[in-house]
Amino acid sequence: MKILIVSFYDDNFGDMLIRTCFENILKCALESLGVSQNDCVIEKMNQKHIEEEKILSSDLVVFAGGALFGFNYQNFLEGIEKIVTLSKSREIPIVFSSLGVNNVASCEGEVGVLKKLLCFDNIKGLSVRENPSLFEEYLEGNSLKAVSVCDPAVWAGKIFSLKKSGSKTVGINVVRGGLFKANGLEWKLKDEEEYLFNLKNLLDEKGIDYKFFTNGSVLDCNTLNHFAEKYEIPEDKLIFPDSSKQLVEAVSSFGAVASIRLHSAIVSYSLCVPSVNLNWNENVPYFYENIGYSDRLVSIDENAAENMASKLSEALENDYSLSEEYLMSLYYYLLEKLKEVFSLEIKEEYGFNELCKRVGEIGVREEDYITDLTTKIKRGSFVLNSCRNEGFENK
Secondary structure: OEEEEEEOOOOOHHHHHHHHHHHHHHHHHHHHOOOOOOOOEEEEEEOOOOOHHHHHOOOEEEEOOEEEEEOOOOOHHHHHHHHHHHHHHOOOOEEEEEEEEEOOOOOHHHHHHHHHHHOOOOEEEEEEOOOHHHHHHHOOOOOOOEEEOOOHHHHHHHHOOOOOOOOOOEEEEOOOOOHHHHOOOOOOHHHHHHHHHHHHHHHHHHOOOEEEEOOOOHHHHHHHHHHHHHHOOOHHHEEOOOOHHHHHHHHHOOOEEEEOOHHHHHHHHHOOOOEEEEOOOOHHHHHHHHOOOOOOEEOOOOOHHHHHHHHHHHHOOOOOOOOHHHHHHHHHHHHHHHHHHHOOOOOOOOOHHHHHHHHHHHOOOHHHHHHHHHHHHHHHHHHHHHHHHHOOOOO
């Protein structure tokens, strides 16, 4: 048996965590069906770098999750179309899992392509981490149903065997200056830096310690470096993760997180560290709704820093607790789909505590840490060459 995991990953370690956590839950579902790791070869492929031989030699192709549906500057639809079409040519089953959306107000032509692809009879399942009603529109006239599950990265704390430290330090998430513009917002680098500086000053006034951190992206790190130099932020207040594990370790050291990127909030939740999020992307409020904290969102306006500081003060006094049902949803979905695709019977189903223990035992392979670092190095080299050729811009 050969299973190909398809996911998008780059130097933003939130994307890496989707793949890593998904693989561990997938392995546990296979074990529950009596399939040992010796009986199944699991390969991985970056959705943006399609390897035809990997697809055509697989018995099942699974999309691991993330905001892959929707139509934005990352152009995921082209890759999805090619992978689905190639798989269909050999009648290889496909399972979509933990899908999110981006910029759903797209042109009718792209929506039409997506609806057509989802009608292929080799697609055996589709689960979503947010907005199931939108996906039901994509599935109009289709026998598939959109099943709601968690984002795989809510398992990050269990998979890396990490817990929150109990500190009261606030982690302040920093992103690249062009992220907001790329998502249709008016905020620019100077607006983000003003927000960060104002938030720092407000936390100082409240006597709350803080550290600035990124999710690992080279461009996010460039922004943090630029901000720190401009406002003379000491080095001991800065965290630059070089791997998924270092990102999870950083978040585990906080008492609360001022999030921007969604996966800084998702990792926080996995560790029961409360977070408050700038509401800059349509998938952000869906996650907070899923975990029952819709009030922990801050609008992007002139009062963003003040509102963030106020909500962080409250969050520091009110811990998260994990929803077992929410976390188990992904495991149950994969269990059902693997059972269906491979005509297997369930041998022994994991309970929540057993699954938490087992994903930690499987852990993370050394090669995944190497992939994290080499991906970041390659991205850094690309950014450096772009700056040399075009002059520096905070893209």
